[in-house]
Amino acid sequence: MVKAKKVEIIANYMDVRVMIKEMEQVGIKGYSMIRGVSGRGKHGKSHEESYIDSMTSCYIMVVCPEVQAEALIVAVTPLLKRFGGICVVSDVQQVDFK
Amino acid sequence: MVKAKKVEIIANYMDVRVMIKEMEQVGIKGYSMIRGVSGRGKHGKSHEESYIDSMTSCYIMVVCPEVQAEALIVAVTPLLKRFGGICVVSDVQQVDFK
Amino acid sequence: MVKAKKVEIIANYMDVRVMIKEMEQVGIKGYSMIRGVSGRGKHGKSHEESYIDSMTSCYIMVVCPEVQAEALIVAVTPLLKRFGGICVVSDVQQVDFK
Amino acid sequence: MYNIWDVMLTNFFSAPVLFFFLGVIAVVSKSDLSVPGDVGRGVVIFLMASIGIRAGAEIAQMEGGLLAVFPFALTALIFGISITATSYFLLVKLLRIDSANAGALAASFGAVSSATLMVAISLLDSLRVTYEKFVPALYPFMDSPAIIMAISLGKWGIDRQNSLLVSSSSPAKGLEGSGRKKLSTIIVESLTNSGVYVLLGSLVIGLIVGPERLEREMKFFYGMFRGILCIFLLEMGILAASRLKELKFVSPLILPLAILLALVSGTLAVYVATSLGLSPGGAVVFAALAAGASYVTVPAAMRVSLPEANPSLYLGTALGITFPFNMAIGLPVYLQLAQYLAR
Amino acid sequence: MYNIWDVMLTNFFSAPVLFFFLGVIAVVSKSDLSVPGDVGRGVVIFLMASIGIRAGAEIAQMEGGLLAVFPFALTALIFGISITATSYFLLVKLLRIDSANAGALAASFGAVSSATLMVAISLLDSLRVTYEKFVPALYPFMDSPAIIMAISLGKWGIDRQNSLLVSSSSPAKGLEGSGRKKLSTIIVESLTNSGVYVLLGSLVIGLIVGPERLEREMKFFYGMFRGILCIFLLEMGILAASRLKELKFVSPLILPLAILLALVSGTLAVYVATSLGLSPGGAVVFAALAAGASYVTVPAAMRVSLPEANPSLYLGTALGITFPFNMAIGLPVYLQLAQYLAR
Amino acid sequence: MYNIWDVMLTNFFSAPVLFFFLGVIAVVSKSDLSVPGDVGRGVVIFLMASIGIRAGAEIAQMEGGLLAVFPFALTALIFGISITATSYFLLVKLLRIDSANAGALAASFGAVSSATLMVAISLLDSLRVTYEKFVPALYPFMDSPAIIMAISLGKWGIDRQNSLLVSSSSPAKGLEGSGRKKLSTIIVESLTNSGVYVLLGSLVIGLIVGPERLEREMKFFYGMFRGILCIFLLEMGILAASRLKELKFVSPLILPLAILLALVSGTLAVYVATSLGLSPGGAVVFAALAAGASYVTVPAAMRVSLPEANPSLYLGTALGITFPFNMAIGLPVYLQLAQYLAR
Numbered sequence A, B, C: 001m002v003k004a005k006k007v008e009i010i011a012n013y014m015d016v017r018v019m020i021k022e023m024e025q026v027g028i029k030g031y032s033m034i035r036g037v038s039g040r041g042k043h044g045k046s047h048e049e050s051y052i053d054s055m056t057s058c059y060i061m062v063v064c065p066e067v068q069a070e071a072l073i074v075a076v077t078p079l080l081k082r083f084g085g086i087c088v089v090s091d092v093q094q095v096d097f098k
Numbered sequence D, E, F: 001m002y003n004i005w006d007v008m009l010t011n012f013f014s015a016p017v018l019f020f021f022l023g024v025i026a027v028v029s030k031s032d033l034s035v036p037g038d039v040g041r042g043v044v045i046f047l048m049a050s051i052g053i054r055a056g057a058e059i060a061q062m063e064g065g066l067l068a069v070f071p072f073a074l075t076a077l078i079f080g081i082s083i084t085a086t087s088y089f090l091l092v093k094l095l096r097i098d099s100a101n102a103g104a105l106a107a108s109f110g111a112v113s114s115a116t117l118m119v120a121i122s123l124l125d126s127l128r129v130t131y132e133k134f135v136p137a138l139y140p141f142m143d144s145p146a147i148i149m150a151i152s153l154g155k156w157g158i159d160r161q162n163s164l165l166v167s168s169s170s171p172a173k174g175l176e177g178s179g180r181k182k183l184s185t186i187i188v189e190s191l192t193n194s195g196v197y198v199l200l201g202s203l204v205i206g207l208i209v210g211p212e213r214l215e216r217e218m219k220f221f222y223g224m225f226r227g228i229l230c231i232f233l234l235e236m237g238i239l240a241a242s243r244l245k246e247l248k249f250v251s252p253l254i255l256p257l258a259i260l261l262a263l264v265s266g267t268l269a270v271y272v273a274t275s276l277g278l279s280p281g282g283a284v285v286f287a288a289l290a291a292g293a294s295y296v297t298v299p300a301a302m303r304v305s306l307p308e309a310n311p312s313l314y315l316g317t318a319l320g321i322t323f324p325f326n327m328a329i330g331l332p333v334y335l336q337l338a339q340y341l342a343r
């Protein structure tokens, strides 16, 4: 097991698409995404269901080393500031297999 | 980045609707929800798919300060006791943007 | 509240079905599963949507005592090695109700 | 008129009913078959809209219009309340079930099962028995009163138990606020439940648009009803079988009581409906409303208002016992009776 | 020729439009009704394929084939650009809206709303007014240019503002890389958006296969169009109502301006389409393209290219104002006008 | 009788096949088009039920009933086993592929592809060539034996390799328990796979209910087959294209071998089916069963029983090579041959 950071983001699907591109630029190679998130935040209620992508929210989880996590957060913060959403980081032990 | 608590709950969709009302009463303003959770617990297997809401489970995640998390847990515990489900709390760093 | 471990796995749906059987053998009685995960990893991009189960990924979360978590990881590692996916462990406080 | 065995066989060996059993066997044989969640929800919207729009289009043509429906709505309401009350006392007195569970079960027996309604319509269609298309629209008039009655009875029973026990510490304080719901909230919630809402809404649409201008939509909603019903009953079979499993821990007397209540409600409904002038077909649809046990609006209301009730019990009974019984045996019996009375 | 009131009433009291209001009331009455996400997405694929395949099958039969469509495509392009430019300047000068939001709103007004298109087709069908089936295929020729025009205008406006302010610290550095998109990327993205892609793709399929060999598919795609449209408009109603709520914080002048822009674009479109030789039905479809406000391709492009724009504003306006207006009032007016001109 | 080019063109320029290519181009052009997951799963249930119920209704009318099907079931079983065994040895000897991957690929070649089956049916329908409706029901008789045969061969090969290497440390101890599956488990699992289960189940329903009383359901299941197939093939196109990408790292010899195996299996199947008395149409359906490569039941079984096999390889080959080949070239060739033999 190796130490790693888990970054979790919930944001509008359209913004997440942009975030993923930002991620790839800071060298992140692995992420997972779950669509159909609903909830409530500063922008009011969001719905899970709509055929219009820009009206749905999305969850992404990135497991990566601490340095990458920091770069990722720097890249993603302006997007969160502008469009809303939430981003949290936590410590995890990653099962190591090569 | 600010310290925060992440509360995660998995429970029946019907009960989660009640829990969200409880949450709003303890002042929680942000949460996210993912439907279509299946699994196994003390009440046996639960299925992700059914048009009958009361037969589906649901995941909620709340990021909030420690005090709110405590109030939330107090509010939610009797519901979990009665209807089942699971609730865990963990420490996270929340990305701060205002 | 009691201390517990949260084990999170993302892997191909077919492999997760096998993992759940492994879990039951190490005595784990509770887990939750979310289908329709997409993402990117060593094996390239994975898609959330397909009627062919073996082309979809899946998220599982297990909350359990540390000893069980260790057994679970031992059981699951060879599967992850072979088929890919990701597994992380973190510390949580579990709300205690009996 | 049909022979009872003929009707039973026709019904049993019709595609929709067999798809129900295909679902049951899927669970038993551990097939990975499931009706996708969104498809299931879409199917229910379609079926309710289909029933509603046809009901509306017919009422639009009826002499007297909506007014002519009024006496039937009142009868439905009385049925909803009486079935619930009777069930509650039988459950408490005969089976010694606690107030909360008795309330929830009674709500289920008194309220309406949309699947039973649809099987009834499909059975009449395949036998080419006509029916008054407005009868399905009586759904909410039986459903909401039953739920309200059951909650009142359940709460009254719990209060009585508590006052006997002089319980010093209320075990579920956190629930008190949410537990007490106003009557109006309960009515609104059972009317805005997606299924009921679509039924009522498309009834109004059918009423406004009228049958002539609905030609194209009717073709869609009517033409596909049978096929979509097959898929719905496939899901019902899966749900019934997986719910029945959970019932095994429960009093075995629930089985005969559930069947008895269905039969009595259905029979009574046929008598009353016939005496109010409904055709045999219409009487059967009314009997389907009365005899079916709800598993959609009821759990939603119970989780909030009688949270002490065990969902496995009322869901298992409604889906695993009452529905299959009505589908396979009850409905043919009610039809036979209705045709006998109409002679 | 129809009386304007007749057309309006026929339209308003048609099942699809009433299903829209059923969706609106569902939100207002807090019903838990929703069209399941996957069903909604499936419905859009179906409807776009249906329109596309019919357009293709018709072009296959036309004298001149694809070439005959060319002048109309050019007109659509000019409309897309002009509506966008006009809207942008009106928004900036009259309503003093900032460049980014003006750009996004202008993009929405200039680009195409698939729901408006479908309601137009359904209205013509129910009045048995024929139309040139290729007109819906002009969609992308109006949509992409409008989006590109709007982004250029918005960016030009922001640059001008910034140079006036001499902003020392760029507030959104992280966005710069992604903010600058090449023209070709924008065109490709708006053409490969799933809805537009299916429309174009099935148009090509219709063109290749031809009407005779499409008999079976046409029955499916044509026969179910009306019914599926009801379900689509139910969802549109839910979306419109929940979006309209969010608009309340916004300049109230947006309401009359949105309506004015729709009316002017629609009217102008009818005139031009008629003078180019389209039938009244074809002119109405063209007017639907022009008058509708986009809420699918536009937000996708704006989140990347004009990220400073507030999505609540442009989505709320397109879904909550422009669409209901065109559906209930605009389209009948355009039809009336088209029939008047054709006399 | 048709000219081979006519058949190929008719097939290629039919809407369902073109929708397949629409899906392929969607991936290539990076469109965000996808068939929603639940819709895709619903579509498969519909298509399998449609085939099954028609097969059942036909067998109900056949002289001899189920018994008459027996010799064909046996033939299907022999085909499943022989194609698998042949493929396995060719893969090991000619391409020097390791036992696990050879086993998985052989399973795929021997087992059945539901999409190929459906395209065959659709091709015959559009050419108005009749076929014995029971042939699709032979699906499981070819599918399960192929999978079992492949697992046995693969395991036997692995054991032989291991005994040669005298591997001291087993690398995947955790898998041993789950890796060893009983024969009966494999058969049950491949029969209870949702697609196969629905096919068999609705076949039984068709058999019990019979064609006369299935009128309404048949209209639904038959009338929508073509249209729903378009949506299914759209998804198949997306899957095929995204899978093909992953194949690039693999031995290029897999391409000609996959095509050769399809052609040989299909041709042989036509000969044998014709000599057993099937019509040209029936022979083509049988050839579709034989020539298609499985991508549903096979991966499910392989992940457990031959987990060392690389899913990209067998899924990519089945979806990216064998299916498109059979769809565009194979099936017309088999039909041509069948009609030649029948003269």
Ligand SMILES: Nc1ncnc2c1ncn2[C@@H]1O[C@H](COP(=O)(O)O)[C@@H](O)[C@H]1O
Pocket: A010, A011, A012, A037, A038, A039, A040, A041, A042, A043, A044, A045, A046, A057, A083, A084, A085, A086, B029, B030, B031, B032, B033, B061, B062, B063, B064
């Ligand atoms: N404190 C929170 N905890 C969990 N999820 C949140 C929280 N705040 C926001 N979200 C999620 O992020 C989405 C967008 O947030 P916002 O932009 O603040 O409206 C919401 O709809 C929620 O799904």
Ligand SMILES: Nc1ncnc2c1ncn2[C@@H]1O[C@H](COP(=O)(O)O)[C@@H](O)[C@H]1O
Pocket: B010, B011, B012, B037, B038, B039, B040, B041, B042, B043, B044, B045, B046, B057, B083, B084, B085, B086, C029, C030, C031, C032, C033, C061, C062, C063, C064
């Ligand atoms: N230990 C656990 N880890 C993860 N999820 C759990 C656990 N226990 C229960 N759950 C989830 O909570 C649901 C209800 O739990 P229960 O009421 O214990 O049956 C289960 O179906 C699971 O989805």
Ligand SMILES: Nc1ncnc2c1ncn2[C@@H]1O[C@H](COP(=O)(O)O)[C@@H](O)[C@H]1O
Pocket: A029, A030, A031, A032, A033, A061, A062, A063, A064, C010, C011, C012, C037, C038, C039, C040, C041, C042, C043, C044, C045, C046, C057, C083, C084, C085, C086
């Ligand atoms: N670092 C990571 N963070 C989050 N999810 C990951 C990560 N690596 C892999 N995954 C998920 O696991 C799936 C399979 O991983 P792989 O086998 O590495 O391709 C991917 O498609 C992702 O959904």
Ligand code: NA
Pocket: D083, D108, D109, D110, D111, D112, D113, D289, D290, D291, D292, D293, D294
């Ligand atoms: Na009842």
Ligand code: NA
Pocket: E083, E108, E109, E110, E111, E112, E113, E289, E290, E291, E292, E293, E294
């Ligand atoms: Na426009």
Ligand code: NA
Pocket: F083, F108, F109, F110, F111, F112, F113, F289, F290, F291, F292, F293, F294
């Ligand atoms: Na085969």
